[in-house]
Amino acid sequence: MTNGVLPAPRVNIDLGKLRHNARLVSGWAGKAGLEVFAVTKGLRGDPQAARALLGGGVAGLADSRLSNLARLQGLREETLNGRGRPRFLLLRAPSPAEAAETLALSDAVLCASPETAESLARALPAGRPYEVLLTVDFGDLREGLLPEDVPEAALALDRRLAAVSAERDPSRRVHVAGLASNLACFCGVVPTVAHFVDLARLARETGEKLGRPLRVSAGNTAALPLLLRRELPPGLDDLRVGEGIILGRESLHREPLPGCHLDAVTFWATVIEIGRKPSAPSGELAEDAFGHRPVFVDRGHRLRALLAAGRQDIVPEGLKPLDEGIEVVGATSDHLVVDIEDYPGPLGAGAELGFSVNYACLLQAMTSPDVARVHVGEA
Numbered sequence: 205m206t207n208g209v210l211p212a213p214r215v216n217i218d219l220g221k222l223r224h225n226a227r228l229v230s231g232w233a234g235k236a237g238l239e240v241f242a243v244t245k246g247l248r249g250d251p252q253a254a255r256a257l258l259g260g261g262v263a264g265l266a267d268s269r270l271s272n273l274a275r276l277q278g279l280r281e282e283t284l285n286g287r288g289r290p291r292f293l294l295l296r297a298p299s300p301a302e303a304a305e306t307l308a309l310s311d312a313v314l315c316a317s318p319e320t321a322e323s324l325a326r327a328l329p330a331g332r333p334y335e336v337l338l339t340v341d342f343g344d345l346r347e348g349l350l351p352e353d354v355p356e357a358a359l360a361l362d363r364r365l366a367a368v369s370a371e372r373d374p375s376r377r378v379h380v381a382g383l384a385s386n387l388a389c390f391c392g393v394v395p396t397v398a399h400f401v402d403l404a405r406l407a408r409e410t411g412e413k414l415g416r417p418l419r420v421s422a423g424n425t426a427a428l429p430l431l432l433r434r435e436l437p438p439g440l441d442d443l444r445v446g447e448g449i450i451l452g453r454e455s456l457h458r459e460p461l462p463g464c465h466l467d468a469v470t471f472w473a474t475v476i477e478i479g480r481k482p483s484a485p486s487g488e489l490a491e492d493a494f495g496h497r498p499v500f501v502d503r504g505h506r507l508r509a510l511l512a513a514g515r516q517d518i519v520p521e522g523l524k525p526l527d528e529g530i531e532v533v534g535a536t537s538d539h540l541v542v543d544i545e546d547y548p549g550p551l552g553a554g555a556e557l558g559f560s561v562n563y564a565c566l567l568q569a570m571t572s573p574d575v576a577r578v579h580v581g582e583a
């Protein structure tokens with residue numbers, strides 16, 4: 205609990221803890237010969253947070269949105285402890301119409317659409333390379349080509365891009381630089397050693413067709429358990445890690461990652477009313493404000509606090525109180541109800557309560573215009 209001098213509701217971003225988590229994850233990856241791209245979409249491309257992540261030793265920054273990458277452009281000239289400039293990766297394929305913006309804001313893109321790759325080749329300014337990482341779908345059924353289609357598609361695309369470049373100016377070069385795969389996002393498919401072996405083999409075969417080695421961008425936070433068990437096969441080049449660094453947990457069972465801070469990012473909201481009320485509602489029950497029929501257990505009268513934040517700002521199921529004796533009961537658009545019966549201290553209107561957040565809740569909080577962002581700790 206704190207007493208509000210800072211804006212609320214807010215997300216507290218602890219820069220030192222973020223840097224620590226980034227350092228641990230990039231250290232584990234480094235031992236396996238892998239680079240880490242820190243994924244900033246959960247932080248809505250927050251530049252101060254991203255600087256802390258770079259300070260933790262990641263090779264670059266990755267985001268799914270051009271709007272977030274635009275916020276990070278001030279960091280492009282940052283030098284990374286003797287390892288040159290950070291690389292910027294766009295994770296969600298842009299539309300062909302976004303080619304010029306994509307080229308301006310990133311060094312590489314994950315993409316499987318030939319039309320888009322071609323529009324990138326046509327829009328590329330002279331004198332700089334740009335990399336397309338072809339996405340491969342191993343069954344999570346979001347983006348990418350099916351594995352069996354990759355070698356032919358990569359060859360056809362690479363020839364097309366070379367033709368476009370030659371037509372214009374051979375020094376302008378957009379090329380198929382590698383393969384990328386992503387699991388555990390849309391369908392929750394668990395990445396296995398076999399997936400990564402297949403990906404590495406596919407990259408080798410495709411590289412032979414193209415006449416040059418291809419880079420392999422292997423996966424996300426869901427690959428960290430395999431990394432920690434030293435089970436990732438050779439032939440992979442990088443991991444793109446968001447949740448693991450920001451929240452300190454792997455994403456399959458949400459187990460804590462060893463040594464990582466679980467509270468690098470926390471959510472804070474202000475108490476606006478306290479009252480002792482029955483824990484079960486009275487009267488006939490129909491749908492709540494969000495079309496659900498919540499079930500309440502009758503625990504007798506309980507002391508409850510009402511906080512000034514709601515579903516516009518958070519996902520209540522994703523909040524975990526930092527203090528003992530506090531339980532989240534639920535939320536409507538603008539009110540968060542918590543049970544404080546077992547909270548040992550005094551609590552009144554104006555007090556603030558803090559919560560750790562899950563990924564869905566973080567995303568909601570970072571994208572709510574009414575939630576402030578406060579940076580604490582040293583980057």
Ligand SMILES: *Cc1c(COP(=O)(O)O)cnc(C)c1O
Nearest residue numbers: 243295386424425444445446447
């Ligand atoms: C969001 C995203 C990531 C990062 O996922 P985490 O589970 O947060 O590590 C990696 N790759 C792609 C393509 C993504 O969209």
